[in-house]
Amino acid sequence: MSNTPYPDKPRPKPVGKRPVPAFFGTLWRMAVVYFAWPLTIAIVWLNKHLGLPKWLGSNLREFGIRLWGLFWLTFVWVLLWGDVTWGNIIVGFVIGVIVLSVLPLPRIPVEGRIHPLAALNLLISLIVNFLISSAQVAWAAVRPGPPPLGCVVRVHLAIKSDLVLTLAVDYINLVPGTMVVEIDHVHRILYIHVFDVRTQKQVDHFHKQMAYVERQFIKAFERDSEWHPSPYHGIDDDYHHVPYTDRRRVAEADATNRRVRRNRKERADQ
Structure with a gap:
């Protein structure tokens, strides 16, 4: 006979996370507290108090953008030569500095906020549409009968930012069977050539698809509650x-x- 009271009563299970999830949870909290948060405070402080010359961008954000552009141009130069050597890296760096100094690009206004989950959903829908449209175009190319009939459809998009509008045009052009042939920038109207459209029902279905794409882009980048027009908005000339x-x-x-x-x-x- 056991000396412990209530020998038949099962032992209660320990309350709390298992060791492995608890370890990664603690590691995540430590990373936020001891690394991410101090780094954010340091970046905000430097952005407020650090004065940079105009040729470096005048503020920390512009300096970061130009530094990223310089690294990208250096990477492209090394990639074109196909050989990673110190000579190619240095020459690419120098050419990147010359390009950014002689041919500066205009500022890209950031007027909304990106939502990662909505952007991921947009990417998944792009992949699905790409696969479906590729199969449709392939079938239209080999099926017997008259050749496919295409048409140009006018689509109005309620997208305010030029950057997001460019992304939407790239989305449409990447999907096989659709190609933007003209953009009315002032009225936000796209003229899109659609492959193999024979009935009004197919045109209406394409308009529904474009409405869905429009909603996804707005949800990912241009929610009304987070929209802040940039003072650069509207200056679209060279x-x-x-x-x-x-x-x-x-x-x-x-x-x-x-x-x-x-x-x-x-x-x-x-």
Whole structure:
């Protein structure tokens, strides 16, 4: 006979996570507390207090963008030569500096916020549409009968950002059977050539597909609650041909917006 009380009663299971999930959970919390959060504070502090010359971008964000562009151009140069050597890396770096200095690109206004899960859903829908459209185009090429009949469909998109509109056009062009042939930038209207469209029902189905793509792009990049028009929004001409008065107006509007946001933050902190 056992001396322990209640010998037939099962022992209670320990409460809490198992050792392996508990270890990774602790590791994740330590990474956030001791690495990610101090790094974020340091980046914010440097962005506020570090003054960079104009040729470096004037602020930390622009400097990071130009540094990334420099690394990318260096990588492309080495990739073109097909041999990773110190000579190719140095020459690519120098050529990247020359390209960014002599041929600077205009600023890309960031006017929304990316949502990773919605962007992932958009990527999955692109892959699915790519596979389905590839099969449809392949079948239309080998099936007996008259040749496929194509048409140009006009589609209006409620996308405000030029960057997101460009991504939407790339999405459409990547799917076999569709090609954007003209863009009405002012009215946000796309003229899309669609492969093998014979009935009005097929045209209506294509409009439904474009409406779905439009909703996915807005959900991933341009939600109304997070939309902040950039002062650069609307200046779509070649950067080097924009008059100085327009550039000055944009710079003053940008400074005013930053000052207003800073004042609002200070009042909220008080």
